[in-house]
Amino acid sequence: MSIPALPSIASLLSSRRPHHSLPAGLYTRQDVFEADLKVFFQSHWILAGLECEIPEPGDTQVLDIGTSSVILLRDDDMQVRAFHNVCRHRGARILNAGQGVVSKLVCPYHQWTYETSGQLIHAPHMGVDFDKSCRSLKPVALRSVGGLLYVCLSDNPPKDIAFLQDVMEERLAPYGLRNAKVAHQVDVIEKSNWKLTLENNRECYHCVGSHPELCVTFIDLDFGFDLESMSEEDRERAAQHMAEHSARERRWEAEGFKSSTVERVTDCETNFRTQRLAIAGGGESQTPDGTAACAKLLGSMTRKDLGDTHLWGHNCWNHFMGDHAMSAMVIPLSADTTLVRTKWLVHKDAVEGKDYDLDKLTSVWIATTDQDADLVARSHAGVQDPSYEPGPYSKFTEKQLDNFASWYVKRMQAHGY
Numbered sequence: 001m002s003i004p005a006l007p008s009i010a011s012l013l014s015s016r017r018p019h020h021s022l023p024a025g026l027y028t029r030q031d032v033f034e035a036d037l038k039v040f041f042q043s044h045w046i047l048a049g050l051e052c053e054i055p056e057p058g059d060t061q062v063l064d065i066g067t068s069s070v071i072l073l074r075d076d077d078m079q080v081r082a083f084h085n086v087c088r089h090r091g092a093r094i095l096n097a098g099q100g101v102v103s104k105l106v107c108p109y110h111q112w113t114y115e116t117s118g119q120l121i122h123a124p125h126m127g128v129d130f131d132k133s134c135r136s137l138k139p140v141a142l143r144s145v146g147g148l149l150y151v152c153l154s155d156n157p158p159k160d161i162a163f164l165q166d167v168m169e170e171r172l173a174p175y176g177l178r179n180a181k182v183a184h185q186v187d188v189i190e191k192s193n194w195k196l197t198l199e200n201n202r203e204c205y206h207c208v209g210s211h212p213e214l215c216v217t218f219i220d221l222d223f224g225f226d227l228e229s230m231s232e233e234d235r236e237r238a239a240q241h242m243a244e245h246s247a248r249e250r251r252w253e254a255e256g257f258k259s260s261t262v263e264r265v266t267d268c269e270t271n272f273r274t275q276r277l278a279i280a281g282g283g284e285s286q287t288p289d290g291t292a293a294c295a296k297l298l299g300s301m302t303r304k305d306l307g308d309t310h311l312w313g314h315n316c317w318n319h320f321m322g323d324h325a326m327s328a329m330v331i332p333l334s335a336d337t338t339l340v341r342t343k344w345l346v347h348k349d350a351v352e353g354k355d356y357d358l359d360k361l362t363s364v365w366i367a368t369t370d371q372d373a374d375l376v377a378r379s380h381a382g383v384q385d386p387s388y389e390p391g392p393y394s395k396f397t398e399k400q401l402d403n404f405a406s407w408y409v410k411r412m413q414a415h416g417y
């Protein structure tokens, strides 16, 4: 008996029912995983690091992304540069993943040596007529968006990154992220496909049931609700919240702090959404009681009552508050494992134990990320089950997942799948 052939990726994409989660194979198959890496992590802009992680000349940060690896580096002229981490001799990786400091980039294999500008300056035993000038390290397209480092590994990077820059440079400027420091970093390897990790982050439908710590400062109503199915009392609460939200947004905007929602989530190459939302509880920061964790505020911030500027992309979520910022980045490792790397940023001069308490700074998102890791592992286990069939997204609370799934299908198709 012959085994029936798997459907093509193209037919999986075109079989997606509108407003439903994706067909199982798009979450689970190895060939889809490889296509995802090519399309979403090698041909689109992704968040790869932070300027403040490489503050001094010679500082490096290396990130492995699937079969690619990128070196982020601060050059002697203080410019940030990005290179493919591939030696121009026989291709060896020059640096290992993680942080480092270099004066020159020396390949460990045969000691070909490059300037921090990428120029090859030393290639022993290659002959006197060997032309080093055409063997510089290959540059990677790079943009700093208010201190967030976006890279695109393709030679033809999407041009609409300019819109993200236009919107976010101004919004991020007061937070002075280029003059911040990473106070803490946590890596969690989730047992899920990267799209399930992203989908989970795009909704707060699950927040009340799973995130007691986050719900002290998050307001679930900000993430959608079905007014008709709510009790009279909850309807009143929702109406009051939305009226307060609009008034607050107008006030912040009038005070010069951009707050309104801007999103490019379906008909675009560079997918992002931003908005400024109020913080519940103590009203200042995503901490166990909602009060600021760091006494020294970020950048030029003088107020702690400016809520939380959210920024979501297809491989990140970020929260910028008066006292600190949280930046999480998603890198797929395999069809069923995904790295979520979370970083907490404070002013570079803030001192642990004096200006901030690390536990207060980090505990909400450490707990939330662990809870999410459990949820997405359940989700992945379920979509692998032969009985899984795509289910309907709530048009009230899961609209952003529907947008993400639609964008995903369109981008795959635009890349020939």
Ligand code: FES
Binding pocket: 087, 088, 089, 090, 091, 092, 107, 108, 109, 110, 111, 112
């Ligand atoms: S592979 Fe790098 S020097 Fe040979």
Ligand SMILES: [Fe+2]
Binding pocket: 200, 201, 206, 207, 211, 368, 371, 372
């Ligand atoms: Fe969550």
